Amino acid sequence: GAGVSQTPSNKVTEKGKYVELRCDPISGHTALYWYRQSLGQGPEFLIYFQGTGAADDSGLPNDRFFAVRPEGSVSTLKIQRTERGDSAVYLCASSLFGSSPLHFGNGTRLTVT
């Protein structure tokens, strides 16, 4: 597609469950980013991929969060043992290469009940 695609657009899960969020970047973009945005705040960096490898995962809050990009295109953000504090909009972005303009998807709104 023309833009960054994220699925699902909304996800409601119970505390303690496992969730996977998917991101399909713009074709040809080598860099992929995950951010998290809480109400009234700016996006908070989670992880950055250059190709298949995580170049910077310093923003992942704890070991319940993990992300993969096995073929250098689609990425999956995985959250284990979800907590109510994980509720937020999870944003994915891609860029042609690192340090170039970012293009965001519409996000996945995660609600943990």
Add this chain to the structure above:
Amino acid sequence: GIQVEQSPPDLILQEGANSTLRCNFSDSVNNLQWFHQNPWGQLINLFYIPSGTKQNGRLSATTVATERYSLLYISSSQTTDSGVYFCAVEPGGSQGNLIFGKGTKLSVKP
């Protein structure tokens, strides 16, 4: 870590008015980007501007990296300009980790 401060936090304009939004950052940066988040939550990249001045229609931006600030100018504002404007910087010495400010919430009244 680097601090990114945006001002003003809130701004209300009458349609047709001009405005200037400011972004200050506390350390050297590799690049700086401005984004608009519309009321539906979509984030749109407005400018990639590590230094200098760029213009795109009614919008323009200037970054003075040596003085650690950037300005976003909106001229002849329209109701569709409403939303939140974010400044984001990539700290010098790192790559990919864009740090966002808290944004300026703009409301343009008809």
